[in-house]
Each structure stands twice: as C-alpha cells, then as structure tokens.
Amino acid sequence: MRFNNFAVIGIAVVMASCFSENTYNSYEDYPVRSDNLIEMVYNPSGTMFLLWAPTADDVRVMLFDDAEASSLSKMIRLERNDEGTWKGIVQGDYLNKFYTFNVKIGDRWLGETPGINVRAVGVNGKRGAIINMFATDPPGWDNDRRPELQSQADMIIYEMHHRDFSIHKSSGLQYKGKYLALTEPGMMRPNSRLSTGLEHLKDLGITHVHLLPSFDFASIDEASLYLNEYNWGYDPQNYNVPEGSYATDPFDPYSRIREFKLMVQALHNTGIRVILDVVYNHTFTTENSPFERTVPGYFYRYNEDGTFADGSACGNEIASERVMMRKYMIESVLYWINEYHIDGFRFDLMGIHDIETMNEIRKAVDKIDPSICIYGEGWAAKPPKYPIDSLAMKGHASRMPGIAVFSDELRDGLRGPFNDNKQGAFLAGIPGGEESIKFGIVGAIQHPQIDYSKVNYSDSAWALQPTQMISYVSCHDDMCLVDRLKASIPDLPTEQLIRLDMLAQTIVFTSQGIPFIFAGEEVLRNKKGVHNSFESSDMVNAIDWTNKANFPELYAYYQLLIKLRKNHPAFRMGDADLVRKHLTFLPVELDNVIAFTLNDHANGDPWETILVAFNACLETVTLDVSPGKYTVVCADGKIDEDGLGHITEPKVLLPAQSVLIMYK
Numbered sequence: 001m002r003f004n005n006f007a008v009i010g011i012a013v014v015m016a017s018c019f020s021e022n023t024y025n026s027y028e029d030y031p032v033r034s035d036n037l038i039e040m041v042y043n044p045s046g047t048m049f050l051l052w053a054p055t056a057d058d059v060r061v062m063l064f065d066d067a068e069a070s071s072l073s074k075m076i077r078l079e080r081n082d083e084g085t086w087k088g089i090v091q092g093d094y095l096n097k098f099y100t101f102n103v104k105i106g107d108r109w110l111g112e113t114p115g116i117n118v119r120a121v122g123v124n125g126k127r128g129a130i131i132n133m134f135a136t137d138p139p140g141w142d143n144d145r146r147p148e149l150q151s152q153a154d155m156i157i158y159e160m161h162h163r164d165f166s167i168h169k170s171s172g173l174q175y176k177g178k179y180l181a182l183t184e185p186g187m188m189r190p191n192s193r194l195s196t197g198l199e200h201l202k203d204l205g206i207t208h209v210h211l212l213p214s215f216d217f218a219s220i221d222e223a224s225l226y227l228n229e230y231n232w233g234y235d236p237q238n239y240n241v242p243e244g245s246y247a248t249d250p251f252d253p254y255s256r257i258r259e260f261k262l263m264v265q266a267l268h269n270t271g272i273r274v275i276l277d278v279v280y281n282h283t284f285t286t287e288n289s290p291f292e293r294t295v296p297g298y299f300y301r302y303n304e305d306g307t308f309a310d311g312s313a314c315g316n317e318i319a320s321e322r323v324m325m326r327k328y329m330i331e332s333v334l335y336w337i338n339e340y341h342i343d344g345f346r347f348d349l350m351g352i353h354d355i356e357t358m359n360e361i362r363k364a365v366d367k368i369d370p371s372i373c374i375y376g377e378g379w380a381a382k383p384p385k386y387p388i389d390s391l392a393m394k395g396h397a398s399r400m401p402g403i404a405v406f407s408d409e410l411r412d413g414l415r416g417p418f419n420d421n422k423q424g425a426f427l428a429g430i431p432g433g434e435e436s437i438k439f440g441i442v443g444a445i446q447h448p449q450i451d452y453s454k455v456n457y458s459d460s461a462w463a464l465q466p467t468q469m470i471s472y473v474s475c476h477d478d479m480c481l482v483d484r485l486k487a488s489i490p491d492l493p494t495e496q497l498i499r500l501d502m503l504a505q506t507i508v509f510t511s512q513g514i515p516f517i518f519a520g521e522e523v524l525r526n527k528k529g530v531h532n533s534f535e536s537s538d539m540v541n542a543i544d545w546t547n548k549a550n551f552p553e554l555y556a557y558y559q560l561l562i563k564l565r566k567n568h569p570a571f572r573m574g575d576a577d578l579v580r581k582h583l584t585f586l587p588v589e590l591d592n593v594i595a596f597t598l599n600d601h602a603n604g605d606p607w608e609t610i611l612v613a614f615n616a617c618l619e620t621v622t623l624d625v626s627p628g629k630y631t632v633v634c635a636d637g638k639i640d641e642d643g644l645g646h647i648t649e650p651k652v653l654l655p656a657q658s659v660l661i662m663y664k
Helices: 014-018 162-166 179-183 197-204 222-227 253-269 323-340 355-368 394-399 408-415 434-441 481-488 494-509 546-550 552-567 576-582
Strands: 046-052 058-064 074-077 085-091 098-105 157-160 208-211 215-217 236-242 273-278 344-347 373-376 404-406 469-471 514-518 583-585 593-598 610-615 621-624 630-635 645-647 651-654 658-663
Touching (some): 046 098, 058 085, 157 162, 197 253, 208 344, 253 273, 323 355, 408 481, 434 593, 494 514, 546 552, 576 583, 593 621, 651 658
Parallel strands (some): 157 514, 273 344, 373 404, 404 469
Antiparallel strands (some): 046 085, 058 074, 058 098, 583 593, 630 658
C-alpha cells in the first residue's frame, strides 16, 4: 500500500442536496438488486444496459464510436424497476462501440461514468467498451487449469510488479513492462545461468506469483506511454478490467483482456498460480468516482461532519458492510476467478473491511475451489469509521478461518521497526526481537514456549492455524531487504550483506507460516534506498538481472532453500496441533541466537529430528545439542540435502551471522 493524500471533497448525503424523488431513511433501506451486477449484455440484435441506481430520477446511456474524442452518436433513457435497477435495450449491432452512463438526481446530472462494474474499457478507462468477451480467450483457454496445490502450507509466494520484473535491459525480454513478458521463457543465451522471465520463476521453485494491482488504475496516462510513467497501482479506477498500460495496445479494449489471459495461461503451464492484489478499500477519486456518480453517499463511510472517512490515508474508505458493496466485492472476486482464472487474492488494507464481508468472500470462493488463497494486510492506515471489533484486523484472524494475514511481528523482529529505517533488530545484532521471531517461526499460533508479553505488536497468538500467517521480511512497501540492511547497519560490506540476507530468508522459509518474498531479493535487488517507491522511476524500481550472474551463490541459496522446504514437510506442517507437538525451542541463554528442533518425523518427514539454529551475533557461539550423529545440510551459506558433513559432539560451533540446519 502506498499512502498518498487526495483532496477530501463532497458531503455525506449528496442526494439530499439534489432533492431526489427516490429517497430513503437510511442506507439499510435501499433496495437490493437480486441478480448479478452486470451492467452491459451484448447481442448483435441489441445491447442491454442495466445500472443499480435506486436514488436516481433519470438514467441515460450515451453511445460513442470511439473511446475518447468522438461526439455522442446515440442516447437512450433507461427505465427503473422495483429493485432500483435501471434497464434498457439499444436496438441494432453496437459491437466495438463505447458507452457511458449519466445519472440524474433532482435537477443535477452527476457526470458520465462507465459504471461501477464495467468489464471492458477504452484507453484510460473513461468509457465502457461493447465487446465480445469470447473473442478475448486465447487458444486452449477452456482447458486452462490451475496447478495442483495439496495444502496452502505448500505455498511459496513471489510478489512482483510488472515493470520491475521485465523493464531492465538485462531482462532480455521483448515485452518489457507488459503482461506478455510473463509469457516469455526468458533465456538470454543458450545454456546461460542468467535466465529471466518464466524460466527464472520455474527454476527458483516458487508456487505463486503475487501481481501488484493489475486492474485498471488511474495514475498512468495510457495514451502517453512514451512518458514511461510509473506507479504501483493502488489507485483504483475500474475494478473489473485489466490495466491498459501493461497491454501492448491500450487503445484496443481486447488487448488488455486477451494478454492478461495469455499471461495467466503461461504461468499455469509453468506450474505457477497467480494471485491478484485487490484494493477494494478506497478509490482514487471520490466525488468523480464511478461509485459516487452512480449512487451518491452509499459506497463510502463518512465522518460526523459529513466529510469522507479516511482509513486508507488516500482520501476515502469503502463501506464494505453495506449490502450492495459487499455483493459487489464478492461478485468482483468471483469474476476474476471465473473469467481470468485467478488463483488467489491479496487484500490491500484489509483492516478497513468488515469481518463478515471477508468471511462471505471466503465462503463464496470455497464453493469454487478451497485451494484459492485469500490473505491481506491486517491493518488500516488510519482508524476506520467502523467499530474496531468488527474489522478484519490482524488480531481478529481467528474469526476469519481460511484467511491469512501478514506478520509484522516477524518482519520487524528481524529488520527493525517500520517507522525508523535506521533502527535495526535481530539481523543487526540488537537483542530483544527473539520472541517476535519465535512467534513467526510457529506461525502466530499459541505455543507453550513463547512469552507473548515480549512479542512486538501482539500480546497473544492471533492465528488458529499457521497457514493464517504470511511470513516475510520485506515487500514492495518500505525499504526492500538489501536497502534496509544497509540503512540499519552502516558501512555494511557485501559479503556480510549476503550472509544476513541468507539468514533472514532462512528464518522465513523454515517458519510454519506461508513464506513470501519480494521479487528480486534472490538476486540482491536494491531500490537505491528509496523507502516508498510507488511513483519512482524505473531506475529505482527495475530489477537488474546482471546481479544473478554477479551473485550466483545467493540465487543458488534461495533455490536450494525453497527446495529444502518443498522436500521436507516438517517445515510446513499446516496444523497448529502438529506444530505444538513437534516443534521445540532449545533453551538458549544467548541474545540474538534462536534454535529449535522438529521432532519425531514431524508431519511424516523422512528425517527423524531436524535442528535449526540462527546466530545473528558478530561472533561465533557454542550451542548445546542432544547427543547423536547429525548430518549437516545447511551451513556457511551452503545447502546440500545429501550432507555437508557430520557432527557427533554435544556442542556445536555456530559461526557469526549464520544458519545451521542438521538432522539425525
């Protein structure tokens, strides 16, 4: 989430100032549309338009020959039914034409909008497009299937921005910054280790690609892509249409849809699922948004003085608890699943939404496929205008089974607090974060060996199951891992930087939560120290793939670390009772040292006992272990499941800023 202040404009109940004939005592009294919220149905003999606008006195559909400049070619008036939905049919074949709605309340026309549920648009998303959706399906689309996933504990998430991944010249990809970049194998030269694109993702071993917002957002001028504007996309415009700037031709309504599907299909064929970052918590504009131009006042929350509530810190917050907004969110999620074959959703500032809505979304998704993942940020930017005990905050995860939440306890226990880039923690050799890291290792569940009074941000477990916790050390927000390490540890040499990078990610991947990495961390990516790069240039955000050749030992370590997790179910038990039964922390008395064992063939693991130890100190420490013959599989920045050597002594040396994993 990037925070950007927009002007707060408008009043709580616009309809009151417009003197509508269709007024209601409260939002709860508004009629509910019983059918799907679709707003345009094309047929060669006539196109039907529908718009839920219960407070409107008149609704018109405007038809145009193109997406921008052409003047009005036809206008029709819709008729209202008892559910507040306005309907009408335009006779004739209007395929590939464009349209907008205009709602009148009292004597005021609210302004043109493509509707709240538009599914195809022209350039910059200002007008809806009348297209044949079947014509957007690539060959074989009906046979596209999501890759197998036995348990959400098996997930490995890779968070990516389209431009970051492919825009650098070193990517060797043809479709730089486009959906189609994720359809390219990406081998730069025969037999080269510097693979990019799909080949890189396949070799790395991740199971899910998390795409930063890819719906139609407002901050990029799609008609002027030569300007190379950049944004993360957390500024929603049209929720149910792919963003045009990532398409090869944003002027063609078919291009963005077809190419998005081609991307999903290519990832699925590679064995990788696709997660969409969704931002239902706020809109880019308020008074001029499709919501406000359709049913003023209904879709947002307000302060007592009539100004827009602003839990998003972006000028407004969506009222997810209202019946039609909840219906809209559920249908939108299902549409992305059914039309685009999306495999998961990450909810931006999920703490703004109400718990009931999130549970209803989970319930609706389960009817299609329970393996589709849902997770989100369990917080808001500011206090939302809704009762705190009813919000989908991190602390309420136990009331949202099947929905996961990011663990800032683990993140900040490793790197330092989010509000001070220069303040380090465990990775910087500063004591005090050990219990927060142990909290993350068990997956935010209740565990008898954790002192919750010493855990940052939480004084108790909040997850019912470890799969409700997203385990990570950095993401698109804040500094990336490399920049944060450099900021918190002055004059950090590259060799030490790599050691700490490995240490951090080994903790993430041996935790019982769902591991999550930021794209490029596996090749020592940096963002030039920029904390909030949501609109920085490609020079800051692009991944330099030459790092893959410059630091091959780091990439190989990530690769083998992922393989280790996949090969050993002890690291992904997925069940709280199993974690409590099999995971035991060793009684280490040293600051900045954590050690635990996974016992008794945990979760059916072939290794009887696995010992994992982390040392963030600047000196070698001695660790007491139970007697036996151990095979070392991770030490000194190397991983080899066949064994790096053996240890038989009851005391082992753990080098500075390193990891030790061994089994017997």
